[in-house]
Amino acid sequence: MNRWLVKSEPSVYAWSQLVADGRTAWTGVRNNTARLHLLAMKVGDEVLYYHTDDDRQVVAVARVVKEAYTDPTAEDPRWVCVDLEPLRALAKPVPLAAFKADPALVDSWLVKLGRLSVLPLTEAQYQRVLELGA
DNA sequence: GCCAACGTTGGC
């Protein structure tokens, strides 16, 4: 079971929209590192849902329901997407500042490589976020 | 709105 984090601009596709839709194709990723992470996702993997822009916090947990396939919104067929469904919102969102302040999270890719939109978390990092968000 | 960090492109 791998753990991930995906970013979304809340003005474009917020968590509430995923809840309303019940499921979505995670399209539009055009960065090779992020692409490799999408390719590594397995059905059942849990994915933290992070809002960029003014929010800048993890708000919820989603789950992979379909593994990587060609992104229908891309001209180049090498780009892929996965399908996600909402799992649950965090009781308390975990802000980026908490990642930077927490020794267990400061080494995460979210902090180290801020522009990466799909990134892996270690099990310990993942559990720590859930703990902070409980 | 600005800027830092990173990726990509294209000239040589």
Add this chain to the structure above:
DNA sequence: GCCAACGTTGGC
């Protein structure tokens, strides 16, 4: 194959 220039992302 190197690197300068440019574009994009996301935090502040």
